[in-house]
Amino acid sequence: MKMKQTKKTSAPSPGKQEEAVAPGGFRKGPWTEQEDMKLAWFVRLFGERRWDFLAKVSGLNRTGKSCRLRWVNYLHPDLKRGRMSPDEERLVVDLHARWGNRWSRIAKAMPGRTDNEIKNYWRTHTRKLHKDARAAAADGASAASASTTTSTSMSAASPATTSSSSSSTNDNHNHLHHGHGDQETAASQEQADNQLLYTAGIGMDSHLLWNDAIMDSYAWGAAAPSMLVPPPSSPVWDYCCSDSLWGIGDDEVEYKKMLAVAGAS
DNA sequence: AAAAAACCCAACCGCATAGAA
């Protein structure tokens, strides 16, 4: 795999990217490794849901949407990395022929691949095809009906795209749990979450201190509980893949246990 | 060796939908 994988996460070059801030004061742009770790940690605590709350309580200064995207497209441990295999490429072509630009649906049929990844692949793929086709046409006949619509085939090619059926809404690919159906109301849930945080000595206002402590642990290793200390070689990824991270339960008892561990640090 | 082009991928945006209030 090429090394560009980490280009945006490792160390954002100082400058415009790093200081990009959305109107609401939220950070934008590439994620740092520390942010990834924080996010992974809080997803572990609260599960893959209530992203706004998670974003708020983590102190990440990102939108919930941004957090979710980062998680789903990059941090999720089930993701495969690297280039698509020939088999996968064939599958993408096949499924796209069947379902059109229903990327999330295609992604569901390809475990370990995200809709974004497939989308990106397809974009490159079709662009190449168009280019080749054009080149061939130019070689063959000069009067070729020069296709100026490079992009149309992508957006218009989907017979199935018009109906975003209800089935596609709640079926997030590669999720461990989603919270639409069985969650408490946002407000009461947030209260409960706050209660848990305070119980563990992690008040909404103190999360920064707490996070700093965690980050220090990441940085210096020694003092942190083992579950908080990823191997130095591939920190975020290995951390995310560790069993301890994925044994999460969804109920309050689990939360309390985990918070107890956090509080003990 | 340098410049340009192509490739690749992370991240953002806007819209649609479901569920709660």
Place this chain on the structure above:
DNA sequence: CTTCTATGCGGTTGGGTTTTT
């Protein structure tokens, strides 16, 4: 029934890396 909020999806963009000229 209407409004609001959270979430998910598809389209698009920006910019770093690699390859080609």
